[in-house]
Amino acid sequence: MFLTSKRLLASLSAISGLSLVSASVISCGFSLDKILNKEMPIDTYITTYKATPTSWNTAYTFEPINQNILANTSATSLGVDEYGRVYGDIYESNLNLSSDRVAINEDTKNDTVFTYKIRDNAKWYKWDGGGETPITVDDFDTAAEFIMRSATTQSQVTTLWLNFIKGAKEINDYLKEHTDASWYEAKTHAGNGGFGLTFDKNKKTVTYTLNKSAPYFESLLCYAAFSPIHVDGDRKTMSNTGDFKVPYYSGAYLPKEVISQNSMVLEKNENYWFKDLVTIKKIKYLYTSTKATTSTDRELFEAGNLSGFLVNNGDNQGWDRYIGSDIYHPTFSHVYDTPVIDSVSTSSLFFNTYNTLIDTGSEEEKQTAIKASKLLQNLNTRLWISTKLDRSVLIKYYSEKFDGGSDVSKMLRNVFTAPGVGIDSDGTDYYKYVEKQLQKTISSNSGNAETKIDLSDGVDAYKDKAQMYTGKTDEEILKQLKEYMLKEKIITNESDKFTLRVLLNPADNLTLNPKAINMYDRFNQIEGNPIQIKPVENVFEADQYVDLSNKGSFDLYNGNWWPDYADPGTFLNTLLVNGDNSYTTGTLRTFDYDASQKKYSVKNIIKSSASDEYAKNYQSYNDSIISIDQNESNIKKRYEKFAEQEANYLYKNFFLMPFYIRSAPKNYSVSYVVPYTTNYAFTYGSSALKDWSKILNNKVVSLEESEKQKQRGLDYKQEILNDKDKRKKDDINERNHILFKNS
DSSP states (O other): OOOOOHHHHHHHHHHHTSOOOOTTOEETTEEHHHHHHOOOOTTEEEEEESSOOSOOOTTTOOOHHHHHHHHHHSOOSEEEOTTSOEEESSBOOOSOTTOSOSOOOSOTTOTTEEEEEBOTTOEEBOTTSOOOEEOOHHHHHHHHHHHHTHHHHOOSOHHHHHHHBTTHHHHHHHHHHOTTOOHHHHHTTSOTTOOSEEEETTTTEEEEEBSSOOTTHHHHTTSGGGOOOOOSSOGGGOOOOOOTTSSOBOSSEEEEEEETTTEEEEEEOTTOTTGGGOOOOEEEEEEOOTTOOTTHHHHHHHTTOOSEEEOOTTOHHHHHHHTOSOTTSOSSTTOEEOOOGGGGOEEEEEEOSOOTHHHHSOHHHHHHHHHHHHHHHSHHHHHHHHHHOOHHHHHHHHHGGGSTTOSSOTTBOOOSSOTTSOBOTTSOBHHHHHHHHHHHHHHHHHSOTTOOOOOSTTOOSSTTOHHHHHSOOHHHHHHHHHHHHHHTTSSSSTTOOEEEEEEOOGGGTTTTHHHHHHHHHHHHTSTTOOEEEEEOSSOOSHHHHHHHHHHTOOSEEEEEEOOSSSSTHHHHGGGSTTSTTHHHHOHHHHEEEETTTTEEEEOGGGOOTTHHHHHHHHHHHHHHHHHHHHHOOOHHHHHHHHHHHHHHHHHTSOOEEEEEOSSOSOOEEEESBOTTSSOOOTTSTTGGGOOTTOOBOSSOOOHHHHHHHHHHHHHHHHHHHHOTTTTTTTOTTSGGGGGGOOO
């Protein structure tokens, strides 16, 4: 048996009764009647993937290729439903339905202490369904140890713990110097008040004590980085876990088959505590190789091999077939537009100041990488690249059909913290604070108060604007840049050129990469330009690309970041010296730290005449962000201070270049998935990646039905707002009411 809402059942049954258009809808010999009449099973969801998971351990990885799968196999501490209500997943829900929190501690105004109870029926299972064992507080302790031992385990999620959990930084620092220390010993070095993760084994409760006030903390517990892990025997066996048969799983699905670069199969975990909500019994993932094109997913769907596809605006045949010339009024009546997770992600160009070929490459590769590091430490290099790359050349691959003939892509992004992540009490988006701060700087620098700054998506705030931000002409920048390159022996004469290597994903070789190469070629051809940007050579497989990106074996890298919680800190903390993006910025490898002086300095092997300024400016950002995050809880003041640092990072020091938003103005799907039966709260950790709440229809869903589902969701959200006492958590006519029960 599965649960659904009576309203949802009524609307779903209406789908099957919709009249179908006739076979007269034909394009290039292809009949859409076949698509409309094709029936698919409602218990099997088929989608695609581009790289086999490199880790099945939630305490190790934050890589999207892993999280997309782990969201289905590993439960999170908390979750959020499609109406934005937080509920207990591994933890019990709060039976006080009037509480805005899942936490059960009585002091609901204390934003530094949160206590939860583990569900009595929360269990672990092996991939084959065997090995049943209860989830206990020890499993949360095991995850904490794995994450705190990042110097040994290489955990990628450590920064989240350091930023929030009391004593985590002290323990992590101690274990870096004492890798053989016991976990018990390490916790004694947590500082005053001890480690902020405590347990009551008898009551099965877990308490988090934070190092700062964080009213949004429960949104963080929806992220897999705070999930438990289970190991048999000695914790010394803890590992990255690349073999799916090794770990234990707690989620709605269990991995049954993983054939690298071929397919994966997940099957429903019949013992999952919310199993009655899970109508999809099997998820099949089909590998799309490096030879995939813009039409691959559509062609798989049209052949009956996928449950849906996103209409790619680079696929001209597919676009003409389903959308037509009017992007706001598609020709095909069975496409629909829904939010996508990329709407709050930011794609950026990272400048890596420590290519790991310095440590692992041949002597020639090492010397070249050292020169690249010295070059990227120089402000003029980053300024030149940032203001001379024409981002629209690349991004028009996604946006051309939405740009209305403009040379500027509507999908350009000019801030790192994605719009929508931080909203103040007046409804002002955080990115407007960054805009305001930059406006102050520009007016001061140029002496022209009339200069107006617009950092909205779809505006080019970088190209050919070096003089506006720095007061320098292009000629002055080039002169200073060449003088520096000669002084540091990066080049031997003024006419020489030095090549920086950018890492491109071979999975995009037939789609996005030709546009990227065109963009870099245009940059390379600028008269007098001493810098060339070319792809890293001999990268043929997506798995190889992932390995190189994890190692930091590149000079430039275009990477994406999605929010983990609802605050600008979820972006800005990743750019700290030891932040989650340190493997792409290279900062953790670039700097030495003198604890007695509390000062960062560039390592001797890559030292240059630009190093002191680079280290000073980066430390200023690093220390300021930490201080603001720890000490400023007033939202408006917090946003103002964060915005000053972000504006300086992007437009004064040019440490990073925001590139684009991957979400198009319209994201049309043709699908058997009933929209708005899944979560679209994208600022809440892993929740938006979970497929278990989705419901499939046996025929493709129409635009009309999609709009009905959307309105149903909006109406119900309003009912929730109106029900101030219980927020409809006890509504037995709505399937999600079981999320707020504990038995």
